[in-house]
Amino acid sequence: xxxxxxxxxxxxxxxxxxxxxxxxxxxxxxxxxxxxxxxxxxxxxxxxxxxxxxxxxxxxxxxxxxxxxxxxxxxxxxxxxxxxxxxxxxxxxxxxxxxxxxxxxxxxxxxxxxxxxxxxxxxxxxxxxxxxxxxxxxxxxxxxxxxxxxxxxxxxxxxxxxxxxxxxxxxxxxxxxxxxxxxxxxxxxxxxxxxxxxxxxxxxxxxxxxxxxxxxxxxxxxxxxxxxxxxxxxxxxxxxxxxxxxxxxxxxxxxxxxxxxxxxxxxxxxxxxxxxxxxxxxxxxxxxxxxxxxxxxxxxxxxxxx
Amino acid sequence: xxxxxxxxxxxxxxxxxxxxxxxxxxxxxxxxxxxxxxxxxxxxxxxxxxxxxxxxxxxxxxxxxxxxxxxxxxxxxxxxxxxxxxxxxxxxxxxxxxxxxxxxxxxxxxxxxxxxxxxxxxxxxxxxxxxxxxxxxxxxxxxxxxxxxxxxxxxxxxxxxxxxxxxxxxxxxxxxxxxxxxxxxxxxxxxxxxxxxxxxxxxxxxxxxxxxxxxxxxxxxxxxxxxxxxxxxxxxxxxxxxxxxxxxxxxxxxxxxxxxxxxxxxxxxxxxxxxxxxxxxxxxxxxxxxxxxxxxxxxxxxxxxxxxxxxxxxxxxxxxxxxxxxxxxxxxxxxxxxxxxxxxxxxxxxxxxxxxxxxxxxx
Numbered sequence: 299x300x301x302x303x304x305x306x307x308x309x310x311x312x313x314x315x316x317x318x319x320x321x322x323x324x325x326x327x328x329x330x331x332x333x334x335x336x337x338x339x340x341x342x343x344x345x346x347x348x349x350x351x352x353x354x355x356x357x358x359x360x361x362x363x364x365x366x367x368x369x370x371x372x373x374x375x376x377x378x379x380x381x382x383x384x385x386x387x388x389x390x391x392x393x394x395x396x397x398x399x400x401x402x403x404x405x406x407x408x409x410x411x412x413x414x415x416x417x418x419x420x421x422x423x424x425x426x427x428x429x430x431x432x433x434x435x436x437x438x439x440x441x442x443x444x445x446x447x448x449x450x451x452x453x454x455x456x457x458x459x460x461x462x463x464x465x466x467x468x469x470x471x472x473x474x475x476x477x478x479x480x481x482x483x484x485x486x487x488x489x490x491x492x493x494x495x496x497x498x499x500x501x502x503x504x505x506x507x508x509x510x511x512x513x514x515x516x517x518x519x520x521x522x523x524x525x526x527x528x529x530x531x532x533x534x535x536x537x538x539x540x541x542x543x544x545x546x547x548x549x550x551x552x553x554x555x556x557x558x559x560x561x562x563x564x565x566x567x568x569x570x571x572x573x574x575x576x577x578x579x580x581x582x583x584x585x586x587x588x589x590x591x592x593x594x595x596x597x598x599x600x601x602x603x604x
Numbered sequence: 605x606x607x608x609x610x611x612x613x614x615x616x617x618x619x620x621x622x623x624x625x626x627x628x629x630x631x632x633x634x635x636x637x638x639x640x641x642x643x644x645x646x647x648x649x650x651x652x653x654x655x656x657x658x659x660x661x662x663x664x665x666x667x668x669x670x671x672x673x674x675x676x677x678x679x680x681x682x683x684x685x686x687x688x689x690x691x692x693x694x695x696x697x698x699x700x701x702x703x704x705x706x707x708x709x710x711x712x713x714x715x716x717x718x719x720x721x722x723x724x725x726x727x728x729x730x731x732x733x734x735x736x737x738x739x740x741x742x743x744x745x746x747x748x749x750x751x752x753x754x755x756x757x758x759x760x761x762x763x764x765x766x767x768x769x770x771x772x773x774x775x776x777x778x779x780x781x782x783x784x785x786x787x788x789x790x791x792x793x794x795x796x797x798x799x800x801x802x803x804x805x806x807x808x809x810x811x812x813x814x815x816x817x818x819x820x821x822x823x824x825x826x827x828x829x830x831x832x833x834x835x836x837x838x839x840x841x842x843x844x845x846x847x848x849x850x851x852x853x854x855x856x857x858x859x860x861x862x863x864x865x866x867x868x869x870x871x872x873x874x875x876x877x878x879x880x881x882x883x884x885x886x887x888x889x890x891x892x893x894x895x896x897x898x899x900x901x902x903x904x905x906x907x908x909x910x911x912x913x914x915x916x917x918x919x920x921x922x923x924x925x926x927x928x929x930x931x932x933x934x935x936x937x938x939x940x941x942x943x944x945x946x947x948x949x950x951x952x953x954x955x956x957x958x959x960x961x962x963x964x965x966x967x
Contacts, residue, residue, distance in 0.1 A: 313623015313847065344851060442622045444749070455715050492943035493627075525901050533898060541893040547882025548890055548906035554939045555905050561941060584908030586915035587850070 300514045300604055301327050303483035305422045305475070306437045309446035310487035311497045315519040317344045318588060319487045319580070320439040322596035326604075328364035329597070332434035335366040335421055339414050339449070345369075345439060348593060358430065366433070368421065372410045375417035382427040383464060411452035412469065419453075419472045422481075443486075443501045450476055450509060476511070483514035488569065490518050490562035490579075499572045513575040515604060518566060521579040526556040578603035605933050606633055606955045607640060609871040613841045615736055615834065616745045616871075620845035621855045625876040628942050629845045629935075630747035631659055631681075632951040637743055638679035639952070645680040645740075647731060648747040656683060659945065668735075673945055680741070682731075689727040697823040725749055733831045841871035846923070848878050848916035857926045872931040874955070875920055880936045881906070881913035 300306060301323075308320040317338070324336040335358065338345050346369075349361040358366045373394075380390035393399050420427050422436040440446040453472040460466035476482050486501055488494040498516055505511045526534075534549050534556075541549065570577050580599050583592055610616055610633075618630040627648060634646035645668050659671050659681050666685040673679045691708060698704035707713055732746050834840060842863055846856040856873065863870045885906070891899030924932060935954040942951060 311623060312621065313849075313852075459712050459715050491941045493941075525905055526898075530898055530901070533894065534902070537893065542885065542889060544883040544885035545889050545893050548885050548902050549894070551881065551906050551909050552902045555909070557939055584911060586911055 300483045300485065301330065301332070301435060303481060303514070304434075304436060305418070305482045306435065306485060306514075307440050307446065307450070307482065308438060308485045308487060309440040309443055309501070311489075311494045312442040314487045314489050314494055316442075316487050317348070317439050318593070318596065319485070319517050319519060319600075320437050321345055321348050322580075322593050322600055323485070324365050324437050325362060325593055326597040326600050327435045327437065328362060331364070333364055333366075333431070334435045334437065335368055335433045336361075336437045336439060337418050337421065338367070338369045338439045339418070339441065348588065349590060370414050370417045372413050375413040376409075378420075378427055379413055379416055408448070408452045408455055411449045412456050415449050415452055415476070416468070416472060419475055422475070443497055447501070447504060447508065450505075450511070454509070477509060479512065479514075482511075484511060485515050485517055486513045486575070487517050487519055489520050490565045490569070492565060495565045495569045495572075498569065502573055502575060513573070516569065516573055516575050516577045517600070518569065518577060518579045520582040521566070522555060522559040522562055522582045524559060526552060526559070531556045605872075605931070605957050606636060607957065609841060609843065609931070610637060610743065613839055613871075614741075614743060615732065615837075615840040616743060617732075617748060617835070617840065617842050618746065618845055619748045619842060619859065621852050624845050624847040624852050625942070626845045627747050628948070628951070629843075629874050629876060629955075630745050632942075632948045632955055633843070634681075634743075634745040635673055635675070635679055635945070635948045636952050636956050637745075638673060638675040638677040640956075641677045642742040643678040643680075643740075644743045644745060645682065645735065646745040646747065647682050647684060647728070647735070656681075659948075671945075677742075684727055684731050686727040689731055693727075693730060697827075729831050729835075730827075733827070733834055736834055836866075836868055838869065840869050842868055843871050844873045846873060846875055848875055848919050850919055853919045853923050856923060860927060860930065870930060872933065873923070873927060874933050874935060875923070876935045877937040878920070878934045879909060879913040879916045881910040884910065 306323065308316050308323065310316050320336050324334050327334040336345055345367050346359060346361065349367075351359060351361060351367070358368050361367050377390055377394050380393055381387050384390050384393070418436065418438050421433055424432050426432065440449060453469040453476065455469075457466050457469035457473055460469065484505065486498050488498045498513075502513050505513065531553060534553055537549055539546065566577070566579070578600070580596055583595075585592055616633060618626050618633070620626045630646055630648070634644045638644045647668075666682065666688045668680040668682040671679045671681050694707050694713075695704055698707065728746065728749055732744060735741065735744055844856055844859055844863075846852045860870065860873070885903075887900060887903040890903045890906075893899060894902055920932070920934070933955060935951055938947070938950055940947065940950075942948060
């Protein structure tokens with residue numbers, strides 16, 4: 299069961315609904331009694347908006363009973379780390395405000411990724427640097443696949459660069475935690491379309507080649523209902539130009555939906571054949587905006603399939 | 605439309621948040637311009653090989669490849685290898701072989717250039733500049749990397765310059781009084797505190813790494829300035845690709861404002877995958893037409909689609925109000941997923957005013 303992991307990283311191609319899945323998974327985890335936090339790392343704060351909360355910031359905000367949200371801000375995470383490292387808020391402040399340090403951290407590739415993943419890791423520890431209560435489950439609403447890989451790889455890169463010393467030690471611990479399948483699970487969200495399916499298969503390969511990690515679960519979002527049978531489609535095509543203009547538009551729309559559902563089935567089959575990870579699905583919701591009710595519905599579906 | 609936006613343009617930069625169809629739009633623009641007689645190269649740095657996918661090629665390398673698209677002009681495509689491009693850049697800037705080898709074989713260089721996210725943005729801009737200098741194409745279309753912040757790539761040249769800039773490096777190369785004075789009072793303390801935070805070994809290794817960059821810093825800075833010039837030139841055009849979803853629209857509005865503020869040449873917005881629907885009808889009318897069960901299903905499906913279409917139009921209205929006179933092209937959500945040349949050709953009629961010349965029909 300993926301929810302037994304301490305840390306769950308939710309990634310996937312851009313625009314597939316990672317935030318929605320992370321939120322639904324968070325609801326599910328909290329409902330099952332786990333103290334849960336969902337972290338956003340892209341500074342978009344979309345998660346809180348789904349629950350009608352605003353300005354969550356770097357702090358922990360309770361969105362629902364047992365479900366918290368954190369938006370990880372790299373500068374704040376860096377300050378927390380320095381404070382812990384130097385065991386002094388004053389020294390951390392001094393370094394944090396020095397121009398030299400500013401230049402180095404702003405310009406050196408991967409520092410942002412490292413402190414971000416470091417903060418996420420810290421949330422998943424029994425004893426946290428900030429002294430907060432521990433979480434049973436930490437869910438990361440991670441960036442799209444390419445950047446998510448960079449995020450997961452950053453600790454190892456810095457462990458290698460530093461070799462010895464405090465950075466090497468800490469980056470090494472984070473790297474081991476991320477790559478321990480008993481502690482960290484990866485969920486890849488996809489859509490049942492050509493490119494997201496290809497990107498999922500590609501991610502699985504690269505995660506395994508580069509980091510020795512596996513995807514624990516593929517969640518396919520936006521799967522259309524099997525509303526129309528092939529027989530229905532034949533009947534509809536046979537109607538020709540009967541009916542009013544609006545009725546014809548409705549019939550055309552039904553045929554498009556039928557065609558899309560068929561194409562989706564093909565892509566789902568391909569995904570199931572090409573991905574090693576188990577594949578589960580979530581329904582397409584014909585709702586203009588997703589709100590709490592829709593999230594609950596999706597979390598029920600996740601519970602049935604995970 | 606697109607042909608007007610790109611008249612006398614040599615560089616077209618497609619930007620937008622992830623998942624809006626940026627790669628597909630870039631490829632469709634490139635194909636459309638090639639079909640109208642231009643010699644076009646489309647570049648992507650996407651690690652997920654999406655452009656290759658969209659163009660129906662198995663894989664693209666760090667060199668441009670000709671796409672057999674049956675067009676009047678020429679269509680070329682390439683997918684950037686960030687690491688390879690970084691190496692080439694070092695080879696180009698290094699004053700001699702010894703410096704080149706020292707950098708390329710440096711442990712820290714290898715770790716950083718290989719893996720880390722930022723280097724992709726740097727390299728996309730680099731390659732764009734290089735190809736524009738070579739002048740082998742009438743038009744270059746850049747599909748920007750799917751960055752967390754859709755605008756990161758704008759800062760890429762400046763950040764690269766800063767990274768290698770001597771001011772921050774002087775200190776690490778020679779942490780003596782000279783270096784310290786440049787950074788001002790307090791740096792000496794900062795340096796010793798930093799040692800405590802990172803370990804002295806790391807600082808020494810970094811110092812060695814930066815020393816090996818030696819005389820290349822000036823070249824990098826100059827180059828970064830030229831890349832910025834290229835982005836702001838009259839021969840460049842930024843195109844924003846968005847979906848009609850609210851999150852993408854909000855990001856698009858922000859993006860538009862930032863480009864305008866930066867004085868960069870903004871050509872227009874492509875709203876991709878806009879849900880279309882006809883007028884309303886009744887369940888009774890559809891039951892009448894298709895029977896009880898099927899009529900109800902058709903009605904339910906159509907009502908859902910109409911709700912989505914209404915939402916899309918509301919979001920686009922918001923975008924239009926914010927764009928002012930900036931043109932916007934709507935591309936409908938096509939019945940089939942666009943992932944090959946055939947699909948790209950279907951987008952053509954929405955992106956371009958004039959019909960595709962007959963000779964560019966599929967062979």
